[in-house]
Amino acid sequence: MSRDRRTYMLNMGPQHPAMHGVIRLLLELEGERIVSTEVEIGYLHRAFEKHAESETWNNVVPWTDRLNYVSPLINNSGYCLAVEKLAGITIPERGQYLRVISSEISRVADHLTCVGASAMELGAFTVFLYLIKAREYLYQLIDELTGARVTTSYTRVGGVKADMPEGFPDNVRAAFQLVREAVADCDKLLTKNRIFMDRVDGTGVISRADALAFGITGPFLRSTGVPYDVRRAHPYLVYDRLDFEVPVGSKGDNFDRYLCRMAEIEQSMRIVEQCFAQIPAGKHSLEASEMKDAFVYQDMGKQGETALLKKYKAKVDQTLQGGQRGERADILTGDRTMVMPAKEDTYGSIEGLMNHFETVMWTWGIKVPPGEAYVAVEGGNGELGFHIVSTGSDRPYRVRCRPPCLNPMAALPQLLKGGWIADIVATFGSVNMIAGELDR
Amino acid sequence: MMNSQTRRVGAAEVFEALQTLKHEGYNVLMDLTAIDWSAAGAQAPGARRFEVVYRLAKIDPDTGNDNGRVEVRCFVNDSSAELRSAARLWPIADWLEREVWDMFGIRFADRPGIKRLLLYESFEGHPLCKDYPIAKRQPLIGPAAGEPANNPSFNSAAPTVKYE
Numbered sequence: 001m002s003r004d005r006r007t008y009m010l011n012m013g014p015q016h017p018a019m020h021g022v023i024r025l026l027l028e029l030e031g032e033r034i035v036s037t038e039v040e041i042g043y044l045h046r047a048f049e050k051h052a053e054s055e056t057w058n059n060v061v062p063w064t065d066r067l068n069y070v071s072p073l074i075n076n077s078g079y080c081l082a083v084e085k086l087a088g089i090t091i092p093e094r095g096q097y098l099r100v101i102s103s104e105i106s107r108v109a110d111h112l113t114c115v116g117a118s119a120m121e122l123g124a125f126t127v128f129l130y131l132i133k134a135r136e137y138l139y140q141l142i143d144e145l146t147g148a149r150v151t152t153s154y155t156r157v158g159g160v161k162a163d164m165p166e167g168f169p170d171n172v173r174a175a176f177q178l179v180r181e182a183v184a185d186c187d188k189l190l191t192k193n194r195i196f197m198d199r200v201d202g203t204g205v206i207s208r209a210d211a212l213a214f215g216i217t218g219p220f221l222r223s224t225g226v227p228y229d230v231r232r233a234h235p236y237l238v239y240d241r242l243d244f245e246v247p248v249g250s251k252g253d254n255f256d257r258y259l260c261r262m263a264e265i266e267q268s269m270r271i272v273e274q275c276f277a278q279i280p281a282g283k284h285s286l287e288a289s290e291m292k293d294a295f296v297y298q299d300m301g302k303q304g305e306t307a308l309l310k311k312y313k314a315k316v317d318q319t320l321q322g323g324q325r326g327e328r329a330d331i332l333t334g335d336r337t338m339v340m341p342a343k344e345d346t347y348g349s350i351e352g353l354m355n356h357f358e359t360v361m362w363t364w365g366i367k368v369p370p371g372e373a374y375v376a377v378e379g380g381n382g383e384l385g386f387h388i389v390s391t392g393s394d395r396p397y398r399v400r401c402r403p404p405c406l407n408p409m410a411a412l413p414q415l416l417k418g419g420w421i422a423d424i425v426a427t428f429g430s431v432n433m434i435a436g437e438l439d440r
Numbered sequence: 441m442m443n444s445q446t447r448r449v450g451a452a453e454v455f456e457a458l459q460t461l462k463h464e465g466y467n468v469l470m471d472l473t474a475i476d477w478s479a480a481g482a483q484a485p486g487a488r489r490f491e492v493v494y495r496l497a498k499i500d501p502d503t504g505n506d507n508g509r510v511e512v513r514c515f516v517n518d519s520s521a522e523l524r525s526a527a528r529l530w531p532i533a534d535w536l537e538r539e540v541w542d543m544f545g546i547r548f549a550d551r552p553g554i555k556r557l558l559l560y561e562s563f564e565g566h567p568l569c570k571d572y573p574i575a576k577r578q579p580l581i582g583p584a585a586g587e588p589a590n591n592p593s594f595n596s597a598a599p600t601v602k603y604e
Contacts, residue, residue, distance in 0.1 A: 042558035047574075049543070050567050054574055208501050215468050215532045227504030234442040234506060246504065370483055374495070374511075376442055387493070389475055391483045398568075402471045402495075410535040439558055 007035050010421075014043050018121050018425045022435040023409075025424065032421045037413040044435035052399035056365040057083055060399060062153045067401060068437040069150055070113045071106035071380040073099075073142070075437075076155040079399075081236060082375035082386035083157045087368045089338060095159040095331040096237045097279040102145060102154055103377070104268040104275075105172070108179065109138045110380030110432070111219075111261040111268075118258075118429025119190060122199050127186045134182035137175040144168060157366060158339040159332030169276045176269045183265055190258070200254035204415045204427030207252060214411040218382025218404050219260040220431065224252035230378040242274050257430040282330045291315045294347065301348040309348040316343045338366050365394040381405045381432050403437040444495070444509030451516045455524035455550075458494060458512060462529050466496035466510060469526065472536035474544045479570035488515035490546055492523060518569075521547035543568035 010027040013019030024040040048067065052060045064075040077099045084091065091099075116131030139149045144165050146152040154160055190196045206216075208224045221228055227246045231239040247263035249256025290312050292300070297314040300306075328342045340359050345352025358364050370392040376385040385402030408415075408431045415427050449457045475491045477484035485491065494512040499505070516522045525548040526533035537548045538557035545566035548554065556563065562581050565572050581587060 042556075042560070045558045047567060050572075050574060212468050212499060212501065213530050213532070215470055215530065226499065226501045228499050228506065229504065230442075233499075233504060236442075374442065374444070383470065385471060385495075387471070387473060387495075391480050397480060398475050400471070400473045406535065407532055410532055414531075 006030055012424065014040075018428065020433065020435060022439070023428075023433065025412075027421070027424075029421065034416045034419055034421065034424070037416050039409060039412050041409060041435075042439050044439040046436075046440065048401065048440040049399055052396055054395065056395050057157055057368055058366065060396065061155060062151065064401075065151045065153055066436050067403070067440065068110070068380055068384070068405075068434045070434055071103075071110035072150060072152045073102040073106040073146075073154055074110075074377060074379045074384060076152060077103050077237070078375060078377040078379070078384050079386050080155040080157050081377065082373050082388045083368060085375050086371055086373040086388055086390055087157070087338065089158055089333050089335060091159045091333050092330055093238070094163070094280050094282055097275050098160050098164060098331060099155060100237050100239065100242070101164075101172075101272050101275045101279075102142070102152075102160075104271045105138055105141055107268045107378075107380055108265050109135050109142075111265050112138070112179070112183075114380070114429075114432040115186070115258060115261050118426070118432075119186070119196070121425045121429050122196060124190060124193075124196060127189055130182045130186055130189075134179045137178050141168075141172055141175055144171065156332065156339060157368075158335060163282050163331050172272060172276070176272070179265070179269065183262065187262060191262075197255065199422070199426045200258060200430075202251070202253050202255075203419060203423040204254045204257075204430060205252055206411060206415055210411065210414065211252065214407050216382065216407045216411060218379065219257055219264060220382065220408050222246065223249035223256035223260045225250050230376050230383050234376065236375070236377060238275075238278075241278065242271050244268075244271050254426045254430040280330070294343065297344070298347045306348060309344065312344075314343045314347055363394055367392060367394050368396075376402070379404050379437075381434070381437075382407070384437075401437070401440055403440060405431060405433050405438050409433055409438060442509065444511050446511045446513060449512060449514050451514045451522040454492075454494070454512065454514050455526065455529075458496075458526050458529055461496055461510060461512065464498075465507070466498045468497040468499050469494065469530040469532055469536070470497045470509075471495040472526070472533060472540060474540050474546055474568075476544060476568060476570045486515045488517050490516050490518060490544060492516055492540065492546065494526070516546060518545050518547075521549040523548050525549065525551035527551055542566065545569060 007028050007030045010029055012025040012027055014022055014024045022043040026038040028035040048063055051063060060079060061076055064079045065072040067075045112131045112135045116128045120128035142152060143149045145168065146154040206224060208226055211221050211224045217228060225248050227248045229246045232246055244267045247260050247267065249260050292312045292314060294314045294316050297312060300309060332339045336355060341352045341355045346356040359366060368390040370390055372389045374385060374387045376383045382404030383402065384404050387400035388396055389398040391397045416424055447457065472494050476489060477491060478489050492514055496510050496512065498507040500507060525537055535557060538554055540546050541554050542556040542559050543566055564578060
């Protein structure tokens with residue numbers, strides 16, 4: 001080895017905690033200055049796109065949970081919107097509002113996680129605990145709504161699987177109050193904090209032109225001052241009826257990205273509150289019909305007492321797909337070839353039972369007409385696109401997911417170049433890399 | 441809801457078509473992907489096996505509006521490098537082309553080299569091809585398979601250090 005060596009290599013990750021265990025950076029360093037970086041990804045590759053080709057249309061939904069697992073509800077909606085676009089289905093208005101409500105709760109959870117985790121990596125452990133506690137309130141809401149905290153699988157092709165439980169709007173308002181307090185506390189802890197500012201102000205800078213050349217979207221692009229937001233540029237669901245701001249930064253550094261995310265948390269909560277004011281009333285609270293346990297209902301059907309069945313509703317779990325007769329029409333399309341029948345029909349009539357089986361039987365399930373569709377939604381990190389190809393069978397021919405955090409990861413070498421090793425943690429944290437979606 | 445125009449071009453003209461569109465104001469390469477039509481039978485739109493899709497957007501940096509989208513589509517065969525790399529136009533094309541190579545085995549010309557993006561170098565086959573069976577097993581790699589520690593399959597990033 002020669003003595004006049006100027007630079008040396010450092011392997012950062014995949015086991016480094018700040019690399020989240022899934023990213024490897026090969027750094028070329030001169031002292032503590034970064035000369036060049038090579039990013040290696042793929043440690044969490046799970047063959048999502050390949051696997052989707054062997055699943056039926058609805059069975060892909062649980063796999064989308066695992067893309068961006070911090071905001072799975074947005075992935076659920078994005079995938080189903082793409083399939084619905086191809087199939088030419090419009091879902092009922094209440095279902096659309098429920099998708100927006102769930103997506104925005106998910107987005108708040110996503111931003112809380114990103115800000116909290118990146119602050120923790122910079123040493124602000126209190127902030128992490130405050131924000132993860134706030135996220136916990138949101139996870140409880142998601143649990144109430146979907147029956148699961150993370151693996152939500154809430155949407156179905158043609159709607160959502162269940163209406164919201166009673167009292168849900170009040171629970172959301174109460175949870176948002178606590179989230180607002182936590183965000184305000186963290187704002188006080190971080191925004192003018194000298195230690196935090198020294199780490200994030202002016203580091204990881206990207207210009208507008210570079211951000212667009214790298215196809216970056218979401219808070220990362222908005223931090224450079226480009227107010228591109230899919231919800232604004234290509235309104236989907238009911239976003240065109242909702243009033244919200246698109247917060248932008250000016251410098252495109254880590255601090256601006258932090259501020260953008262903090263501001264977006266508030267905007268998302270505003271959207272949810274407006275949704276509760278606008279959402280059309282569901283039928284389940286209006287029709288007071290007598291409830292029967294599902295097995296009693298089923299037995300009545302078997303004993304031929306079908307004339308009586310219309311009087312009753314089957315008592316099934318809120319989160320069970322199909323749900324009850326009245327509310328089902330509010331949240332799922334009426335197309336019988338696309339969605340499961342109501343549980344009363346399945347339990348109470350042979351036609352309903354056959355309809356139910358036809359939607360789940362191998363090679364019999366829902367079929368989407370041949371063609372292609374691309375739909376993008378605003379994910380936690382930017383434009384989350386689904387490109388879907390159908391040949392008319394009961395399963396997709398190809399599903400392509402455009403992962404929004406791939407673009408800033410590709411730009412990472414440029415962001416890090418010339419900076420200090422210590423900036424890696426701040427810059428990488430502001431990317432909000434979610435390996436589930438990056439590696440698919 | 442998002443709508444876009446479609447432009448079909450020959451594989452040889454892709455770079456020129458993209459360059460023209462970039463001059464027309466399509467400033468963002470949103471996505472680049474491919475479709476393997478070999479299992480679609482009569483529904484395949486062309487005689488050639490793969491279709492490569494470039495998805496462009498025209499984003500106004502000041503207003504944030506998206507002033508139109510276009511999909512540039514072309515058919516290619518897998519064997520030769522017919523497509524010219526778009527990395528000169530948009531730096532993100534580098535990673536997206538690596539993914540298309542990784543998943544479909546489609547080569548790109550006019551770029552220094554290509555490395556798999558998500559999989560490792562000694563991975564056999566290109567998994568999103570329709571002839572790649574979903575249950576296919578890959579050979580064991582790494583020290584457990586008796587390979588030396590400097591094997592490129594688990595140390596694939598070429599050192600970029602230049603010793604003087």
